[in-house]
Amino acid sequence: MRGPHNIWRLIRTGATFERSGAMKLALEEMQVTPRLQLAARIMGWPFKALGIKGDANLPPITQAITALGPAYIKFGQIMSTRPDVVGAELADELRMLQDKLPPFSMREAKAQVLAELGSPVEVLFSEFSEPIAAASIAQVHRARRADTGEEVAVKILRPGIERAFRKDLDAFDFAAALIEFVAPASRRLRPSDVIAHFESVVEGELDLRLEASAALEFFANTQHDKGFAVPRPHLDRSARRVMTMGWVEGVPLGDVAALRAAGHDPMVLGERVLQLFLSHALRDGYFHGDMHQGNLKVTANGDIVAYDFGIMGQIDEYTRRVYAEILMGFIQKDYRRVAEVHFEAGYVPRDRNVVDFARALRAVGEPIFGMDAEQISMARLLAYLFEVTERFGMQTRTELLLLQRTMVVVEGVARSLNPSVNMWHVAQPVVETYIRENLGPRAALRDLTRTARVLGRFGTRMPEIVEAALLRQIEPAPEPIRPSRWRELALVAVGGALVAAGVALAGLL
Template sequence: MLPFSRFNRNIRTIRRYRTILGILIKYGFGQFVEQLNINYYLELGRKIVTLGTAPKEIERLGQPQRLRLALEELGPSFIKLGQLLSTRPDLVPREYIDELKKLQDRVPSVPQDKIRAAIEREFGYPVEEIFSEFDPEPIAAASIAQVHHGRLKDGTKVVFKIRRPGIVDVIETDLDILMGLAYLIEHHVPGGDLYDPVGLVREFRRTIHRELDFTREARTIERFAANFAGDETVHVPQIHWDYSGETVLTMEHIEGIKVSDLDRLRAEGYDLKVIASRGADLFLRQVLEFGLFHGDPHPGNIFILPENRVCMIDYGMVGHIGDELKRQIVDLLLAILQQDVDRIIDQLLYSGELTDESNIKALKRDLSEFIEDYYELPLQEIKVGKLLGDFVEILTHYRIRFPSDLMLLARALVAMEGLGRQLDPDFNMIGYLRPWLERLVKERLTPANLSRDFGRVAQSYLSLMRNLPTDIKEFINRVNRNKFKIDLEHRGLEKLITDLDKASNRISFSLLIAALIVGSSLIMQTDKGPLLFGFPILGFLGYSVAGILGLWLAIAILRSGRL
């Protein structure tokens, strides 16, 4: 049985469980809800949700569409979860990815008085004492925050990003429920453990907590500004710290042209080829030089300033690439570009991403066919987005898992390539990527980097040798004291235990009903006790109770759908 600590069972959470499961059933996921067996784990005296069928108009939709509509109706936490899943082609089939990308994060704006109250709670002063102007009409309203124009007292034009009041409590409740559902999926849904739903919810919790705290986003923006300090081709919005906090982020108002507005860019004399080149350099520097990159570079988040300067906004979603992951990415991309199947396999084995279920011979065959498809193509005709998509599809088939930041990087790289090709039909991301990869490989071979790598390896072996005698001694002592334990976990038995519980309860009810009928029949053969129409009242009472219990049992069996 799963530990009950996994489930928050207060009244508000139970109501939210009913809402969530009811919406899932409404959109045709009743069988999935039944597999979770959630009534058993919440130990309620009655079902928290009754299974039914989806409306006819919903049944006609495909399952990916129904999932998207369900997530939108479930609210901000589930919309954000769907957006996270849309970045994980290693976990979610392509048809679901395409549909989840359509998730709408637009909701009605918060009334002006509540927004003003939120600002005053953050800073302790009325809005009029902080800003000379505050536009009550938001320029954007999403599920977590909304954005307004305004001016500081010194006349500086700014943009305010304000967290929606009460959103934290809503999201925390949903996160508790999602973690409980993740444990149920892992233990009850066939194959659910292969997708690590608990790990996915933990990742989602970390991501959304970062997004809720605007001081983190402000610090991230300042890191980007420090990384590109002195680069005249890039502009990063300035943060006004005196007017920013956990719930309010005040930043420079960017007056530029959206990168997707090609006609206006041409009309005002911008060089689209230069913009495409600078955008590619900007993104590749973020990834391969600094290890910190913008995770959502869609056209609405990129503005072009005078002199073809590139400015990215909205740093709520960023990815992090550590030195080890960067090394693996470089080696893997080089192996793909050099069409070296053995090196690709070696890299996957080294990184530990090749699972026991993977068939290496079949994987090698599919990778060889994948490389042959691109072998004859000139570099300018190779699309990095399609190449990465095909590569990920192969590895997903073999259940090879990826770090979440790597999947976010793949999506961002595809988006940047798409923008580059819109700006410049001759744009070729591989042309920008190859020199970076070659330079990073050469840098590894410098004496300084070689000595540093050797020092790390030596330190690791030294630590291993230092700890090994103690670990061996502790192991032997545990064996000698009979303290050596192996934890075994029976997985998938909870459903069997629950079904056995139900079956035994029904048998007990049936025996009780039979006993009442037999006892009442014996009483009917006597003339003792109060009589009704010449028969003992106790006999009538026994028949009545047996009839009620029998009807109750029959209804319960029919409602379960299992005769």
């Protein structure tokens, strides 16, 4: 059964944090109230011996997260970019999760290259270094191609990573179902759909053939972007568990002191990261979905270089226009227009009041303007946004989850480089350019031309299409299958057990 196994997994999560000493530190750093801190400690202490020991040489929180597995590490990577949420000290500790994890052995790495590419490392590469970076899913070796002499980076998946990730995702899926059962109000946020979406993204990250293809597409889209570069993938040296790309020397974007020593301006780099992300999302509808400091470097000439294309985001043209209008409305403080766009796109039920929604959005947006970023508590702002969306019945849009998450990560990266960055001011020129090119008269003419082309292609079949659609509308829906009384009783019993488990787990998580 999945349920008992996952209850055990979640209990062990809290126990591992307690055993490593991370529970107390995390709660204090995130400024949880003393009463909740005490409750969490009391709930976690009896299970302390059940926790995973981990590497005692690592700091407590990093020790707990690395012991728990790759999905937890991914979460820690994201939080490392949010010092305003988790605190500066905790963010610094979590940053080592990005590319400083313990590597696996050279023997295992060479065995995977042989199995995937069909030839030993010594034949394919004239040079092949020890691991230079190790992250949650893979590690990277510096190498040189034997045939061309070109310097490359070879990425190799961790042995057994697929099974480990699926085990974590299974527990997350169970936790989402538990949350929906214990707190019915949470269903509007569709936690289970959110986890399903995250799972689909992770599946792509575990197949390096897909990553190589994504890198090639991203390279083509961005090759003319000033101040940005993507290493070209080598498809003839890539397979499901091994990927080879061009090597680019650079300073890690997370090392601010080294950036300054190399003559780079962190404030300029912070603004450029934000503008590049928005440009890729709006202009191309295809963006890097994991833009934390561990995946970004700065070359000697000042270019920002992106790595790790396992998580890429894609949004259609209509959604891009909606997103741009919402951003522009906030930038111009036109909250009525922002509210109208939400209603027009179907993000808010039509039975809600647009004026009230605009007023609520104003309460969210106004504190942002005229303030430095370090004065804004993103935790408080996100909490208030949650209250607003709950009141107006908005549902989580799973297709926008990656875009929203990446926006949070990118803003955190920019803030680590320039604490006073104002994302709205930096975003304005990018959004204005997109709106001018895609929402003006030329865009309308382009849309009409495209519509006419489609109608010309399907014009002769339009009567059949309309008739088939009308018939589907008037056909009676099938009767729903009602569960038996015994099944209903079983569901009630299981539900009661889950509620009890949920109360216990609330103190741990």
